[in-house]
Amino acid sequence: MSQSLDRGLEILKSLLSAPKTVDEIAADLDVHATTAFRLLKVLEEHRFVKKMENRQFCLGPAFLGLSSTFMGNNILIEVARPFMVRLNYRTMQAVHLAVFDAGEAMYIDKLEAKHGFRTHSRIGLSAPMHASAIAKVILAYLKKRERDALVESINYERFTPATIHTREAMRADINRTRENGYATEVGEQEPYMNAIALPILDPAGRLLAGLSVSAPAPVMPFSDLLELLDDVTLTCKDIASELLSRDQP
Incomplete structure (x- = not known):
């Protein structure tokens, strides 16, 4: 073999x-x-x-599709990295970048927190669509048909008592995410880990990627994490703006 x-x-x-x-x-x-x-x-x-x-x-098309995905992600990482470094420095917390790939939210870049706590995420692996802030924000901003299909197919494994474990709760979370403009994670994947995530959108409102900041509750209470929303919002806008400028002739 x-x-x-x-x-x-x-x-x-x-x-x-x-x-x-x-x-x-x-x-x-x-x-x-x-x-x-x-x-x-x-x-x-x-x-x-x-x-x-x-x-x-x-x-063939499968090889060319993989190549274009790889090149697209490489450009995204190159553009996003300086802004992620800035956000990591300002917040001192872990910063993640993920994209939607083959029905999953896949991490493509990550910066660890400045303190001793480490997240369990790994570049190249996927985040659970129902339990991770970055995956939930990606899910919420997919096209409706894709979003609805995924809600039906997700394996709602319960990682903690706070994990979303029904389709009804997932739909409610999606509606809340779209209304607020960001997704949250409060001990849903790991009991002590919280996160906020926002979408990176193109000028037409189409999803490009998700960006998150994660912090362990002993280091930063969730209420303090929410105060970082303005910084994360600015970072997403800066990344989207830089990507757009790269596309200009």
Whole structure:
């Protein structure tokens, strides 16, 4: 299995330069043509490669979709990082950046708090849609059809007694988030951890990402955390403005 995976990745790297025939790919990998063809068929089934009319294979939509997502997130991280550093310095608390990806809220950047407490979040992993402030704000600002579908499909696992565990409560939280313009997390994922999160929106009001500040209750009571809303709001606006300026010719 590991050898097949290795060869599959070698095929994708080979096709980065140009479309190729089965024989050309087999020569690149130093394998028999039947082996190369078998690997290509698997990649084609998953849309990572595509067979062209001239019998050559090229990179497929699944690979190109991953590439565009990666590049888009890289630009977002590059733009957001200086503003996240500023927010982290002002608040002294953990700052997270997340995007909606394949039905989940995925962390793409994080700055730890200046004190000794550490959050359990990890870059590249997802946040629970019903228990994390940053995931809840992303959920609230999705298109209605996506939002409604996710509310139905979420596994409402109870991490703490405060965790949202019904669809009705989730819908009420979404309405409250959209009305307030921010989401909250009060001991819903970890008993001692609180957070606030706001959306980063484009000029048309479409969701780009979510930004949150998290603080353990012993360090900062939730009432004090709410006083950081203006700073987080400004940070989201600055990130959105800088992203827009990058798109200008």
